[in-house]
Amino acid sequence: MLDFSKIRRDYEYARKHYSLEVPGQFNFAFDIVDAKTAISPEQTAIVAVSGDGNDVRPISYHWLTQSSNQFANALHSLGLSAGDFAAVVIPRVPAWYTVMFACMKLGVISMPGTSLLTGKDIAYRVQKSSAKAVIVGEEHCDLIDAVRENCPSLTIFIVVGKARAGWLSLNDLCVAANDQFDRDAFPKNNAEDTMMAYFTSGTTSMPKLVPRSYAYGLAQLATGLFWMDLQPDDLHWTLTDTGWSKAAWGMLFPQFLLETTFVLYDGRGTFDADLHLRLIKELGVTTFCAPPTVYRLFANMDLSSYDLNGLRRSFGAGEPLNPEAIRNWEQHTGTIIADGYGQTETVNIVANFPDVPVRFGSMGKPVPGFDVDVIDDDGNRLANDEIGHIAVRITEEWPPGLFHGYFTVSEQETDKRAFKHGWYYTGDTATRDADGYLWFIGRADDLITSAGYRISPFEVESTLIEHEAVVESAVVAKPDDVRGEIVCAFVVLAEGVAGNDALVKTIQGFCKTQSAPFKYPREIHFVESLPKTISGKIRRVELRDLV
Numbered sequence: 001m002l003d004f005s006k007i008r009r010d011y012e013y014a015r016k017h018y019s020l021e022v023p024g025q026f027n028f029a030f031d032i033v034d035a036k037t038a039i040s041p042e043q044t045a046i047v048a049v050s051g052d053g054n055d056v057r058p059i060s061y062h063w064l065t066q067s068s069n070q071f072a073n074a075l076h077s078l079g080l081s082a083g084d085f086a087a088v089v090i091p092r093v094p095a096w097y098t099v100m101f102a103c104m105k106l107g108v109i110s111m112p113g114t115s116l117l118t119g120k121d122i123a124y125r126v127q128k129s130s131a132k133a134v135i136v137g138e139e140h141c142d143l144i145d146a147v148r149e150n151c152p153s154l155t156i157f158i159v160v161g162k163a164r165a166g167w168l169s170l171n172d173l174c175v176a177a178n179d180q181f182d183r184d185a186f187p188k189n190n191a192e193d194t195m196m197a198y199f200t201s202g203t204t205s206m207p208k209l210v211p212r213s214y215a216y217g218l219a220q221l222a223t224g225l226f227w228m229d230l231q232p233d234d235l236h237w238t239l240t241d242t243g244w245s246k247a248a249w250g251m252l253f254p255q256f257l258l259e260t261t262f263v264l265y266d267g268r269g270t271f272d273a274d275l276h277l278r279l280i281k282e283l284g285v286t287t288f289c290a291p292p293t294v295y296r297l298f299a300n301m302d303l304s305s306y307d308l309n310g311l312r313r314s315f316g317a318g319e320p321l322n323p324e325a326i327r328n329w330e331q332h333t334g335t336i337i338a339d340g341y342g343q344t345e346t347v348n349i350v351a352n353f354p355d356v357p358v359r360f361g362s363m364g365k366p367v368p369g370f371d372v373d374v375i376d377d378d379g380n381r382l383a384n385d386e387i388g389h390i391a392v393r394i395t396e397e398w399p400p401g402l403f404h405g406y407f408t409v410s411e412q413e414t415d416k417r418a419f420k421h422g423w424y425y426t427g428d429t430a431t432r433d434a435d436g437y438l439w440f441i442g443r444a445d446d447l448i449t450s451a452g453y454r455i456s457p458f459e460v461e462s463t464l465i466e467h468e469a470v471v472e473s474a475v476v477a478k479p480d481d482v483r484g485e486i487v488c489a490f491v492v493l494a495e496g497v498a499g500n501d502a503l504v505k506t507i508q509g510f511c512k513t514q515s516a517p518f519k520y521p522r523e524i525h526f527v528e529s530l531p532k533t534i535s536g537k538i539r540r541v542e543l544r545d546l547v
Contacts, residue, residue: 001403008225011353011365018368019401020219022129026191028217029104030183031069032256037061045256047235047283048094049265053275054497056283059094059264065173067094067100069181074173075106075133078156082107082187084129085131085197086156087122089113089140089243092251092266095160095170096242097282099135100252103196104214105181107189108133109195111209114243115268116516121141125199126151128209129407133158141167191215197407198245200344200454208414209407209458210344217253219347219401223256226367227351229313235282237263238289245344246317246452250289260287273297281307289315291452292325295337296482299325303332311335313354317342318452323360339363341390341440343426345418347401350438352379362437363430370399374432382432387441390430391423399424446540448477450485453518457540463515467507469497474530474538478547480525488547489521490530499526523547 007014036043041062048057080086086103088110090096103110111125115137122144126134133156134144141159145166148154156168190196195214199207224230238250247398255262263283267275277298288311295316313333326337328456338352341363345388349372352364366372371393381389392399402424405415418425429441448455457475464473471492478488491507493499504524511520531542 007368008036008229009355011356011368013394014226014353014368015366018222019346020221020369020467022191022215022218022400023190025188026214027189028195028214028216028253028256029101032217033061033068033101036064036256036259037065041065043263046094046097046262046264049263049279049283051266051268053279058095063094064097065102066179067098070174070177071098071102071170072105072181073177075102075108075181077177077408078133078168080106080108080133080156083109083194084133085109085111085129086133086135087111087126087129087131088115089115089117089122089134089136090160091115091137091268092264093137093160094264096172098170098174099160100196105183107186107193109194109211112196112243112247114196114241114516115418116241116518117243118146118513118515120434120514121516122288123147123150124207124208126154128199128207129197132156135160135170137161148179168444180496189214191218192404193302194271196248198344200245207459210403211405212248212403213406216347216401216403217248220253221257221369222250222369222400223249223340223342223348223351224258224260226353227338227348227364228254228289228315229354230254230260230287232259233258234286234312235263235284236287236289237265237285238258239265239276239291239294240289240452243389249342249348271297273301276398277303277308282327283309284310286310287315289317291318292316292321293451293483295321295325296330299328299533302481303328306332308333314338315340318449326360341438345403345424345426347522348394349401350390359437362439364438365436365533366438371395372438374430374438375421375423379423384434386433387429387431388439389423389444390428392426394419394422446476447488448475448485450477450480450518451483451486455487455519457487460489460511460519460521462490463511463519464491464507464521466514467510469494469503469507472530474540474543475504475521476540476547486522487519488523490525490543490546492529493526 008122042060045061046059086108130153135158138161142310159167160170192213194211196212198210240246311333314337316337317340330336336358340348341350342348349367349370350363352358374388375391376388427444431439461473464470473491473492475489477485478487531539
């Protein structure tokens with residue numbers, strides 16, 4: 001019999017013995033959440049906190065089951081059924097769970113999106129998936145109304161808040177619906193059926209749609225065990241938007257699987273570092289995950305004025321963190337920031353295991369259950385300290401939590417580039433040292449990581465070219481002390497247009513309105529021409545040398 005306690009504390013034992021058995025039929029909402037409700041209905045699952053920190057409300061398992069039952073019945077009455085897509089853009093409020101679990105129960109494929117998406121961004125996602133419904137917060141209604149005519153597949157518009165013309169209210173729908181959902185009245189889903197889908201970015205195409213199966217939710221057990229080390233008596237807090245796949249890691253699957261209560265902080269607008277640090281103590285947070293950008297901001301504050309001694313484990317992910325910030329956090333919390341690595345296409349696949357020493361700058365070691373290594377273009381494992389592709393070995397039993405391919409036939413070429421020689425190529429590069437630690441080098445496809453956000457240069461370039469003054473553009477990453485990287489654009493202007501500071505501001509403002517604000521170029525350089533290869537491809541390596 002597997003020694004579960006030893007698996008948490010002995011890396012080599014876990015690597016040798018851990019495996020995940022996925023049942024043929026599995027539904028996270030029924031088999032994990034509702035199963036817990038049947039045992040401990042009033043147990044607190046979530047601690048919901050208002051933006052000012054003054055309103056702290058426990059959310060029970062019973063509430064999650066009841067509200068998701070009501071909304072699942074409401075969606076069914078509106079004509080949605082298994083396999084239909086629904087775009088979901090909701091802030092960090094309890095209703096997000098109502099929607100996510102209801103979709104799982106009915107078989108509707110939810111597509112979480114960040115609150116920073118514009119109407120144009122949402123329209124692209126709706127068109128790509130032929131979504132029938134949008135379920136959004138009040139702040140997104142006007143944006144979607146402006147692009148409705150471009151989204152003919154949409155028939156259902158639901159707002160989290162008061163009903164408005166042309167929109168149904170989620171609250172009203174739930175109040176009017178039965179709070180019992182008859183699971184047996186609907187076909188049972190298979191574990192490999194698509195449960196949800198995320199959009200990810202690349203440099204040679206627009207965002208790609210990544211299907212995630214019901215088994216993906218169960219596979220997140222590895223994230224909670226081997227990176228976060230979650231315990232039933234912990235209070236966990238991950239800083240992330242509900243639209244990022246990081247939310248699946250930090251405030252959804254691992255936490256429910258390991259019965260760990262977690263914080264849902266409704267912070268909108270400007271980040272308040274002081275409030276976050278105070279809430280760690282006031283709420284009793286024991287495990288904490290934040291992007292490196294946040295830790296860098298904390299490093300500039302007087303941490304000695306805060307009581308952070310209740311933390312037992314801290315994590316960071318998304319980009320390497322400088323040793324100074326790690327040491328500063330350790331000095332005032334007693335915890336070393338444990339890095340972790342994964343993608344929208346995976347669960348956590350490289351991490352700093354709880355009892356394995358952290359090496360500053362390293363992502364850690366392969367997570368138990370995965371054969372992750374550094375390989376060359378032909379699928380050969382490279383020697384220590386050689387730069388190569390981070391890849392996941394495709395085993396006879398498919399690696400738990402690894403996606404099977406992108407959505408739609410048109411992306412088969414992308415699948416061929418990602419799956420080859422018996423490996424899944426992540427598109428990122430790294431080295432491996434003699435002790436098996438992996439060290440992140442960069443993105444093979446020029447993806448930009450800024451303040452934890454992954455940004456496709458192609459997306460930014462596509463927005464820039466829509467401005468009347470822009471003839472051509474190229475976007476690269478520029479190192480930044482706070483954000484890790486910023487978006488830096490090189491722009492060729494139309495004939496007769498003068499490049500100046502005023503035009504920079506105008507173009508930046510245009511980008512903020514045409515795409516998610518975090519994608520706008522923080523630096524713009526006007527150039528006569530862009531360096532290109534003979535075949536016409538932009539030589540980004542030359543542009544990086546200029547920043």
